[in-house]
Amino acid sequence: MATSTVEDYLKAILLEEQASGSGRVATGRLAQALALQPSTVTAMMKALADGGLVEHERYAGVRLTPSGRKLALHVLRRHRLVELFLVEVLGLDWSEVHDEAERLEHAVSDRLIDRIDEMLGRPAVDPHGDPIPTAELEVAAGAGEPLSELPAGVRARVTRVGDQDSGFLRRVDRLGLSPGARLKVVERDADADTLDLDLGRGRRVALGLRAAAKITVERG
Ligand SMILES: [Zn+2]
Incomplete structure (x- = not known):
């Protein structure tokens, strides 16, 4: 089981990759997204590369490996389903669920997440309109x-x-x-x-x- 720090990094790489539409994410961008020092991020990239979760090239930036991507999509699925659950079932406002989901995404079990997914009718998007990865970890391409x-x-x-x-x-x-x-x-x-x-x-x-x-x- 990946630590929550590893999960946060992988999710951040995935989101940056989706935002830029390119295959590699610069360490500087990642540092900005995570509000961390570039040197901290670079050290972590080496550790993730050693673990087979990313490919890291010194000046080109970083890219998720298939197993890194799988983990990142899992975290994103948990995050977005938790957000929807908090809004739809617990009645929280959509402006306050992101921070809660940042914590819960590391804690909920797959069993609980699948139950939430089923209960909410296998929803396609979270309260912000972001696509929720399916149980097979497929994500709909964002239109618009x-x-x-x-x-x-x-x-x-x-x-x-x-x-x-x-x-x-x-x-x-x-x-x-x-x-x-x-x-x-x-x-x-x-x-x-x-x-x-x-x-x-x-x-x-x-x-x-x-x-x-x-x-x-x-x-x-
Ligand atoms: Zn969120």
Whole structure:
């Protein structure tokens, strides 16, 4: 059984890999994501490479091996199912479940996770719209595009919010932009770096492009 530190590293590599869409993750990026010193991360990469969980090349960065990827997907599955369980069953707010799941993802057994999965009806996504790996560790490819890229006049539906910061999530909630929300881009204001959005029923909000870049939508 991998330690929780190892699990955190592997999950972070997987998430960085998914975010960048490339095969290798630079140690510097990983250090940033984990809020650790690059030297600490480099030392850990050597240990993970010795354990056969990553391939580490000095200047190219790091890549998960098949067994490293399997472990990382397991952790991600536990994390996202726990988040959904906390929201759907225990009634916690989606802005507060990420930190709880960060701890519980290392503690719940496979048996419990499979039971939660079954009980929730084998859900495809967590409360943030992030895909949940199946029991066979398959992950649906994320569709959609960043809200920040939408031209004026286009209608879309929010599918995913890609920032787990609780303050950001509460703001998204307040604005009415949680997954499932429908919107239309009224105007792009290049000078103010904002999007003017119509959320229906006369609700209009202005959203900064940086925040909009963290929200994934599907047109239509
Ligand atoms: Zn989370």
